[in-house]
Amino acid sequence: MKVVILGVSGYTGQVLAQLVLRHPGLELTGVHGHDSAGESLGSIVPGSEPRFGGIIEPIGSDLGDAEVVLLALPHGVSQMLAPKLLDEGRIVVDLGADFRFADEADYEFWYRSHHQSPELLKRRIYGLVEVTRQDLPAARLIAVPGCYVTAASLGLWPLVVRSLISDDLVIVDGYSGVSGAGKSPKASTHFVSVNENLSAYGLLDHRHTGEMEMNLGRRVLFTPHLAPISRGILATSYALPDQVKTPIMGDELLELYRGVYADSPFVRVTEQPPGTRQVQGTNFIAIHPVYDPRTNRYVVISAIDNLVKGAAGQAIQALNVSQGWPEELGLDQIGVWP
Ligand SMILES: NC(=O)C1=CN([C@@H]2O[C@H](COP(=O)(O)OP(=O)(O)OC[C@H]3O[C@@H](n4cnc5c(N)ncnc54)[C@H](OP(=O)(O)O)[C@@H]3O)[C@@H](O)[C@H]2O)C=CC1
């Protein structure tokens, strides 16, 4: 299938280009950017030159006969572009937040702005593949979940779907690498602010809270933190004593998780708490759940690469399922270690 990437010069767009160029079912026919228009793809994705010799075109220029449009754009831009792209018969996969909520009021509450294409919210398919796989075949508009949301939702999902916890509050502490903030320089993501530092932000109202609540069907108290690493997300999620309905411990809990994700090739239930390096550069999510009888709590640690499973990789995974292709097609990259 012919594919164009809009926003190719951003962090997630660059990873999309890397993945599309090595995917056997996809052909990259165009790359588009904003300020980067006119540059070569090779200048931002090293080593891509032999596979794609074109230059970055301005967003808004002709997309030719591309069947798939991958959008890696700032919030609010996709909702302006998607109606025309869909009318032209193209498949749209949006890495941003514009179509993640099915409900317009939820979008407006968490993003504090009016949606420009609310009619599309009911048509979009949410691409948290391990949970929504059955909805994806033949999807025309796919919304890729948020990065923190992916880590926390997949970490807690088995406790929810197996009714081990009540439908009250869960707590999520998330730690993100700085690439999660995108490539535009800001004082808060400057080297001097981030290096040798660890800080919380977005207290009580981070927009990913609402998306986690949508997925998990219960209230979420979410605290994001900025970590001095380039890429990776670690989420530590807790179900508190009042929420634990059925305590399951040790290997039995690991087996329960493995059972829930038996048909999910990118989920790895680990014997030890994972770190972000364990999944860096891959589409894997590593999850380690425990139950603590002393404090009557479930604690779940999950790790992803924010730019792969948290964005570009999950987008390709969802596209694969929508096309009836093997879920892993083009996503067999080996991680970066040491
Ligand atoms: N970074 C992450 O970990 C994750 C990001 N996302 C989402 O993916 C999307 C892209 O994020 P990310 O790659 O980090 O962003 P970046 O800031 O790194 O890149 C943004 C991209 O959008 C282009 N762009 C900038 N301004 C405009 C504009 N006004 N109109 C059209 N295009 C514009 C830029 O082009 P140019 O460089 O040429 O100016 C660039 O290609 C966002 O919606 C983000 O929320 C989702 C999950 C994880």
Ligand SMILES: CC(=O)N[C@@H](CCC(=O)OP(=O)(O)O)C(=O)O
């Ligand atoms: C470290 C950092 O700043 N992370 C971003 C979230 C990552 C992301 O891009 O999520 P969206 O797709 O929902 O924008 C933030 O907290 O706003």
